[in-house]
Each structure stands twice: as C-alpha cells, then as structure tokens.
Amino acid sequence: MGKMKYKFLEHTADIKFQSEGKTLDKAFTNAGYALLEIITDKEKIKAIKKKKISVKGKDKEQLLLNFLEEFLFLLDSEDFVVGKIEKLKIKENELVAELIGDKASKYDFSNSVKAITYNEMRVEKKGKNFICQVVLDV
Amino acid sequence: MEIKKISKYEYMIEKTGKMKVPVRIFASEKLIESMKQDETFKQAKNVAELPGLIENVVLCPDAHMGYGMPIGGVAGFDLDSGVIAPGMVGFDINCGVRVLATDISKKEFMGKREKVIHDIKRTIPSGLGRGGKKYSREEIKQVLKKGAKWAVENNLGKKEDLERTEENGCIEGVKVEDVSDRAISRGLPQLGTLGAGNHFIDVLEIQEIYNKQELGLEKGNIAIMIHCGSRGLGHQIASDYLKIVEENFKGNISDKELVYAKIDSDLGKKYLSAMRAAVNFAFCNRQIIMHRIREILEKYFPGKKTKLVYDIAHNIAKIEKHLINVKKKEILVVRKGATRSFKGQPVLIPGSMSTESFVLIGKGNEKSFCSSAHGAGRAHSRSWAHKTLTKEKVKKILEKKDIVLEGGFKATIEESELSYKNVEDVIEVTEKANLSEKISKLKPLAVVIG
Numbered sequence: 001m002g003k004m005k006y007k008f009l010e011h012t013a014d015i016k017f018q019s020e021g022k023t024l025d026k027a028f029t030n031a032g033y034a035l036l037e038i039i040t041d042k043e044k045i046k047a048i049k050k051k052k053i054s055v056k057g058k059d060k061e062q063l064l065l066n067f068l069e070e071f072l073f074l075l076d077s078e079d080f081v082v083g084k085i086e087k088l089k090i091k092e093n094e095l096v097a098e099l100i101g102d103k104a105s106k107y108d109f110s111n112s113v114k115a116i117t118y119n120e121m122r123v124e125k126k127g128k129n130f131i132c133q134v135v136l137d138v
Numbered sequence: 139m140e141i142k143k144i145s146k147y148e149y150m151i152e153k154t155g156k157m158k159v160p161v162r163i164f165a166s167e168k169l170i171e172s173m174k175q176d177e178t179f180k181q182a183k184n185v186a187e188l189p190g191l192i193e194n195v196v197l198c199p200d201a202h203m204g205y206g207m208p209i210g211g212v213a214g215f216d217l218d219s220g221v222i223a224p225g226m227v228g229f230d231i232n233c234g235v236r237v238l239a240t241d242i243s244k245k246e247f248m249g250k251r252e253k254v255i256h257d258i259k260r261t262i263p264s265g266l267g268r269g270g271k272k273y274s275r276e277e278i279k280q281v282l283k284k285g286a287k288w289a290v291e292n293n294l295g296k297k298e299d300l301e302r303t304e305e306n307g308c309i310e311g312v313k314v315e316d317v318s319d320r321a322i323s324r325g326l327p328q329l330g331t332l333g334a335g336n337h338f339i340d341v342l343e344i345q346e347i348y349n350k351q352e353l354g355l356e357k358g359n360i361a362i363m364i365h366c367g368s369r370g371l372g373h374q375i376a377s378d379y380l381k382i383v384e385e386n387f388k389g390n391i392s393d394k395e396l397v398y399a400k401i402d403s404d405l406g407k408k409y410l411s412a413m414r415a416a417v418n419f420a421f422c423n424r425q426i427i428m429h430r431i432r433e434i435l436e437k438y439f440p441g442k443k444t445k446l447v448y449d450i451a452h453n454i455a456k457i458e459k460h461l462i463n464v465k466k467k468e469i470l471v472v473r474k475g476a477t478r479s480f481k482g483q484p485v486l487i488p489g490s491m492s493t494e495s496f497v498l499i500g501k502g503n504e505k506s507f508c509s510s511a512h513g514a515g516r517a518h519s520r521s522w523a524h525k526t527l528t529k530e531k532v533k534k535i536l537e538k539k540d541i542v543l544e545g546g547f548k549a550t551i552e553e554s555e556l557s558y559k560n561v562e563d564v565i566e567v568t569e570k571a572n573l574s575e576k577i578s579k580l581k582p583l584a585v586v587i588g
Contacts (some may be wrong), residue, residue: 013203041548045545058385069377076370110251110264110546112335115373116231118380119205119395126301135205137229137373138335138520 001034003053006034008028013115015136016120020129024060025088027123027130028067028095032085035068038136039075043135045083055095060123064132068116075111079104112138139179144522148573150194151179156392157186162505163197163562163570169563172517175241176203178210184393187262190220190401192462192469196506198476200559206215208394209475209516211470214460216307217468221398222406223378224413226302226472227455229414230309230422231376233337233367234477235486236449237497237580238428239354240361241465242442244343247360247583251341251542254376255584257434258339259544271337272327278371278419279314279322280355281329282364285418286425286449289321294429303449307421309414309456315370316411318378323439324490325419328354330426332372334437334546334588336553337366339431340488342495342580353484354445355578356499362435363495363580365488369500372416379409401470402425408434424449450477471507479503479510485574487565490514490558492539494581496565498574510573514561520552527551545587553587 005026006019019033021027036045053070057063074080081104088097115137122133140152141163149170151161151486165173173179178201185207188193192214201210206225215221235557247254273281281288286307289295302306333341340363347357355361356564368375380397385395399406432444437491455472462469479485481502488495493514502508516525528549534542542548 008521011519011520013209013519014205015417015520041546062381065377065381071321072370072373073324076327076328077320079327108546110334110549112548112588113336113376113550117229117395118384137205 004030004033004080006030011079013136015138018133022129024090024130027132028064029088030052030083030086030100030133031064031068033073035113038106038113039071039111040081043107044134045081045107046102047084047100051080051099053097053099057093059093061121063093063095063120064134065091065116065118065121068134071112075104081107095124101135108122114138121131149201155249157183158188160194161186161197162506164506164567164573165199166563167569169199169567172559173201179209180201181206181208182211184391184396185211187391188221188223188398189365190216196509198506198509200319200511200513200564201558202515206393206475207474210211210511211474212476212507214473214507215401217470220401220468222395222401222409223398224376224383224409225395225397227376227413228453228474228475229373229376230367230453231372231416232451233453234420234424234449234451235363235426235488236428237447237486238362238431238444239447240335240359240442240444240574242360242435242439243358244359244360246439247341251584254434254438255542255544255586258431259586261297261430261434264334264337265372271330273403275326278325282314282317282415282418283312284308286299286421289425289435290420291427295425297411299425299446302446303421305313305424305452309417309448310546312410312415312418313411314415315416317375321371321378322376324374324567324577325369325424327586328369328371329419329423331369332427332588333345333369334368334549337588339364339586340495340581340582343582344578345494345506345581346579349579350456350580353497353577359539360583361580362431363488364424366424366427368416368420369423371419375416376410381414383409387450388526392428411453417451421449448486450486452477460507473509475512476509477512478508479574480508487511487561488513489530489561490555491553491585492535492541492555492582493561496576497578497580498568499577500574501572506573511564512569514564515557516557517559518557522555523552525555527554541582542584545585549587
C-alpha cells in the first residue's frame with residue numbers, strides 16, 4: 001500500500017485533513033486514504049473487486065473534490081467500499097485510478113461523511129511536496 | 139468587531155464594510171461568549187454581504203460555525219433582487235426532526251426497553267446497504283415529487299400525519315429532470331434509512347408538561363423522536379449545484395462556499411427545484427422510518443395509540459409570506475440549522491444524546507422571520523471528543539442517567555453530551571426572546587445512533 005501520509009487538523013463541526021506526496025498523484029492517493037480512514041473507521045477492507053474510475057475537473061481543486069466524491073458515490077449507490085487505491089494518474093485535469101475493495105454491507109462501519117466541501121480546499125506545491133487540504137461535512 | 143447589546147437576549151452587529159444588512163443575534167451573554175469562540179460572527183457577516191437581503195441576517199441562540207452560513211442562521215431574500223447559495227442550505231437538505239407521541243406509559247415501555255430498542259436498531263437500517271429496501275428509479279422520482287404523500291399513498295402512514303408535517307410533507311415546484319442520475323442512484327437504497335453521524339432515534343419519557351396543548355403529549359408516557367435528512371440523494375444534489383453555481387459565478391464574495399445564483403435566474407430556479415426534490419425525499423424518509431417504528435410498537439404494545447406531534451425541517455430554503463415593513467410579502471427564507479416557528483406551530487428542539495429534548499410552540503416572531511433554534515449546538519470537535527473521552531466515560535454518564543444506547547463506538551464518543559452546549563441555555567433564550575414557548579420536556583430513555 002506504500003506509506004500513507006496524511007494528518008487530521010482541528011475543526012469544530014467537521015473534519016479537516018491534509019495529505020502529502022512527492023508527486024501530485026501520491027498526494028491525491030493519500031487524500032483518498034485519509035477519507036477512507038474516516039469512512040471505514042479504520043476497518044480493514046478485503047481486496048475482492050476492482051473498479052476503474054476516470055474523473056474530470058475544471059481545475060485541480062475540483063478534480064480532487066470529484067475524485068473523493070467518487071468514494072461516497074460508490075458506497076451509497078453500489079455498496080462498494082474501497083480498501084486500496086492503485087495506479088492513480090493525473091494528466092491535465094483528468095484522473096484515472098483503480099479502486100480495489102469489497103461489498104460495504106459485509107462490514108460494521110457506518111459512514112458519517114456527508115460530502116466533500118470546497119471549504120478551505122487547497123492543492124499546492126510546498127517545497128518538494130504536493131499538499132492537498134480537504135474539509136469533510138460529517 | 140462590535141457586538142451591540144440591544145436587550146438582555148438580543149444583540150446586533152451593525153452594517154460595516156461590504157455588509158448590506160446588519161446581523162441580529164438572539165442570545166444571552168453566556169451564549170454570545172460561546173459564539174465568539176469560533177467563526178460564527180464572521181460567517182454571519184459574510185452572509186450579510188449577499189445581494190437582495192431583507193432587514194437582517196438572524197442568528198438563533200444555538201448558532202455555531204458551519205461553512206458558508208453558520209448553523210443557526212436565518213436569512214430572507216427579495217424574490218426579484220435576491221440570490222440563493224446552495225452552500226447556505228448545505229449538504230443535508232431538509233435534515234429535520236419529528237416527534238411521535240404515544241399512550242404507552244414509561245412503566246410499560248421500561249419492561250420491554252432492551253427488546254424494543256434492539257428491534258428498532260435492527261429494523262431501521264443506518265443505510266449502508268444493510269437491510270434497506272431498494273426502490274425503483276420510478277418510485278424514487280415519485281417520492282421526489284410527492285414527498286411524504288407518496289408514503290401515505292403506499293400505506294406507509296396515515297393521512298393525518300401529513301397535516302402534522304411542515305408543508306404537509308410535500309413542497310411543490312419540483313422538476314425531476316433537475317436532479318442528476320447520480321443523486322437518484324445514491325437515493326435508491328437509502329429511502330427509509332437513518333444515516334450516521336448525529337442522526338438518531340430516541341425513545342423519551344414525557345417528563346414535564348408546561349402548557350397543555352392538543353398534541354397528544356401526556357406526562358409519564360413515552361414519545362419517539364427521529365432526526366435525519368435526505369441522505370446521499372440530498373448530499374449529491376448540494377454537491378452537484380455547488381459545482382455548477384461555482385463554475386458560473388462572476389461576483390465578488392468573501393467566502394467561496396457562498397457562491398450564488400439569482401433566485402429568478404435559470405440556474406437559481408433549477409437549484410431550488412432540485413433542493414425541493416431533496417426536501418420531499420427527506421419528508422418521505424422520516425415518514426417511512428416513523429411507520430416502521432409504529433409497526434414495532436404495535437408488536438410490543440398492541441392496541442396502543444400513536445399521534446405525530448409534528449415534523450419540521452431545519453436545513454431548507456422556502457418561499458414564505460412575511461410581514462416586511464407592515465406589509466405581507468413573499469420572500470425566500472433560508473434556514474440553516476434553524477426551524478420554522480409560525481404562530482401556534484409545534485417547534486422541536488432535541489438535546490444531545492443524554493440531555494432533555496423540548497417541544498415548544500412557535501410565536502411567529504417576525505424579527506427572526508418566524509424562526510427558532512434547532513438544537514443544543516455543538517461545542518467541541520469530533521477530534522476533541524476522541525482525544526478527551528473514552529467509551530467507558532460516555533457509558534458511565536448513560537448508566538447514571540439510566541439511558542440505553544444502541545450505537546457504534548465512533549458515534550458514541552463523538553455525539554456524547556460533553557461535546558454539546560447546554561440545551562437549557564438555548565431554551566431559555568428561545569423563550570425569553572419570544573421565538574417560541576416551552577410546552578413539554580422529554581427525557582431520553584433509549585437512543586439509537588448510526
């Protein structure tokens with residue numbers, strides 16, 4: 001799974017996190033894992049099924065929002081929970097990735113994330129690393 | 139920032155800078171201090187910059203920081219010059235509360251408490267594919283148009299339930315084509331589900347009756363309180379329109395979460411239509427959940443009667459008639475974490491997991507566009523809760539108060555009373571500021587959370 005680099009920050013009503021990566025691809029992947037930690041409440045998800053996704057956005061921020069929203073969409077509409085994010089590639093404002101996971105209803109967690117918000121959202125390069133900052137509505 | 143005291147329970151932030159109207163705050167000194175701890179006032183001032191506002195932006199006694207618009211915020215807009223921002227209503231469109239009164243006594247209930255609460259937890263899915271009935275796209279589309287009426291037409295409720303629901307459980311003006319396929323896909327498996335986070339089902343004892351009304355509430359009996367909203371369908375509609383409105387936005391505002399469209403523009407109309415679809419879905423959702431609970435009560439307490447006290451929305455935008463400058467006028471009222479409080483209408487204010495809830499009666503106070511507080515209001519973050527509390531500590535509080543809880547570890551920690559403000563403070567100001575009047579106090583006996 002590689003090294004997961006993200007941290008949660010203080011926020012009164014909601015959940016805020018920052019992810020990091022040497023490349024934009026890695027920073028996005030780690031943002032995905034941060035979201036999954038909240039969705040699954042750290043439950044281990046088995047690798048049973050693979051789904052390829054392709055997401056677009058008018059800029060990097062919207063691309064991140066649309067990418068993360070895909071996890072909520074798959075969970076609600078297809079009962080699919082992601083455990084592993086592979087081969088995530090960003091080209092211009094398009095992202096492709098392989099999501100590996102399982103039937104969500106087999107697990108005990110109950111997702112409390114309602115939406116990915118634009119609030120304080122940032123995608124930027126800081127020194128050598130790329131940083132993504134996201135606030136989740138819970 | 140200057141906060142001017144008008145009276146013991148009313149404060150004002152005067153118009154400065156880009157603000158188009160002042161901010162009126164209904165609070166005590168204590169609650170004002172607590173609002174100062176986060177960005178409640180800054181967010182209210184950002185809202186006060188929007189075009190077409192009428193009179194003032196209002197903060198209810200339970201106001202706290204949200205995003206875009208603060209929770210506990212109310213704003214009225216002129217239909218011609220005003221705007222609508224999807225971020226004002228927020229993601230959980232028509233999150234709301236309903237209370238079902240019963241003639242089951244506390245004593246009768248306590249004898250079967252564990253069984254009943256376990257049955258409720260098992261029967262009402264939290265909503266991740268576990269046990270939820272899957273409806274067809276066509277059925278969901280009917281729900282979007284008809285709201286709780288659809289449930290009653292399909293034997294999931296009584297006609298009189300609709301009379302005791304805000305807007306009779308169905309808001310007009312929905313074009314289903316304004317709702318994305320993705321939103322409908324998320325809604326398909328979630329009709330009749332509770333969701334997680336702060337959504338709950340409570341069984342409460344009617345502990346006090348302050349003012350007898352024909353609502354079905356009798357001291358010593360139990361009542362059921364349901365708190366939930368439009369689930370993934372509403373969240374997706376909000377997300378969809380935030381993106382579209384942001385892409386088309388050309389104005390200048392202090393907070394990107396408040397991107398808006400004019401109410402009378404094509405986009406403004408489309409958002410309002412889709413938002414109303416989510417409103418209807420949520421009314422129907424709470425109706426179906428209540429129906430399932432009625433079935434469970436009938437099983438354990440055959441022959442006992444139930445009566446819906448009321449159902450109110452607390453995240454919504456609605457066209458209502460209000461008294462503006464001594465004239466009745468149609469305006470768009472946005473309530474975010476605030477409930478309607480028309481004269482004589484029941485107002486429901488839940489406490490936190492282990493504190494009392496209240497039923498009140500609206501006073502129709504036009505200073506707040508006839509609005510009232512909606513809850514205790516969060517005081518501490520979820521991460522604060524995880525750092526500070528343990529499940530054992532929360533369990534001890536529940537044991538001491540003799541409350542049974544059915545819920546996961548996460549929600550138990552995050553939603554304990556220690557993370558919330560004191561609901562009694564909110565109720566005191568709500569009454570003293572003449573927003574609504576106390577009718578009954580209800581004490582929790584059993585709680586189901588996601």
